[in-house]
Amino acid sequence: MVAPRKPTAEKPLSVDERLGLDRFEPDEEPFIEVDTELCKHCVPKPCLYVCPAKVYTWEEGELVYNIDGCLELGACLVVCNKIGRGAIKWNYPRGGHGVHFRFG
Numbered sequence: 001m002v003a004p005r006k007p008t009a010e011k012p013l014s015v016d017e018r019l020g021l022d023r024f025e026p027d028e029e030p031f032i033e034v035d036t037e038l039c040k041h042c043v044p045k046p047c048l049y050v051c052p053a054k055v056y057t058w059e060e061g062e063l064v065y066n067i068d069g070c071l072e073l074g075a076c077l078v079v080c081n082k083i084g085r086g087a088i089k090w091n092y093p094r095g096g097h098g099v100h101f102r103f104g
């Protein structure tokens with residue numbers, strides 16, 4: 001494992017470097033659930049573009065999501081094109097689980 005680079009006045013950390021400092025405590029209870037059948041009829045798919053952690057990807061005609069790196073912003077819920085039909089069920093992880101921000 002490569003030690004994280006220390007920021008300097010001349011070269012502050014990039015967004016990716018800052019995110020790399022965060023720690024994640026996985027929650028075995030799924031705190032985000034997506035009805036991916038609804039996603040097949042979603043044309044704009046804004047969740048693919050709004051999530052900085054890239055939780056959502058489109059693979060072979062299916063929405064695939066991996067909540068392990070979720071930053072808990074809730075942006076996907078706000079922009080979901082089918083929120084009125086309950087495409088995304090979103091909660092925070094249980095206490096002590098999820099992201100622990102460390103300057104990221």
Ligand code: SF4
Pocket residue numbers: 034038039042044045046047048063079080081082083087088
């Ligand atoms: S925006 Fe909502 S409905 Fe559309 S692909 Fe993403 S999760 Fe599915």
